[in-house]
Amino acid sequence: MYYTLAIKTWVGELGDKVVYSTVHEGDPKDPRLAVIGIHGKTATYTLRKGTALSRRLEIAKAVIIGNAPNTNNKLEELTEEEPQTFRNGWQLFS
Numbered sequence: 001m002y003y004t005l006a007i008k009t010w011v012g013e014l015g016d017k018v019v020y021s022t023v024h025e026g027d028p029k030d031p032r033l034a035v036i037g038i039h040g041k042t043a044t045y046t047l048r049k050g051t052a053l054s055r056r057l058e059i060a061k062a063v064i065i066g067n068a069p070n071t072n073n074k075l076e077e078l079t080e081e082e083p084q085t086f087r088n089g090w091q092l093f094s
Helices: 005-011 052-065 081-091
Strands: 043-048 072-078
Touching: none
Parallel strands: none
Antiparallel strands: 043 072
């Protein structure tokens, strides 16, 4: 089973008591939780520029001026071969 107590931290309890039980308590019986499988071929991500404070200042400046904030430094993409290389390397340890 993929459930851990840490999941409860993210979904929380809604406090919706129904007679003798709670429907949404963040436990394995919670209807908000589901396990899905994903087979990723590529991934795109950004590398952050600066510190958290400098990004907040950039956003504040953009709000005042009316421009889009420049908070991302570099857009990166993993090719289809890179995740497969990782998977093959990981299989050596299993």
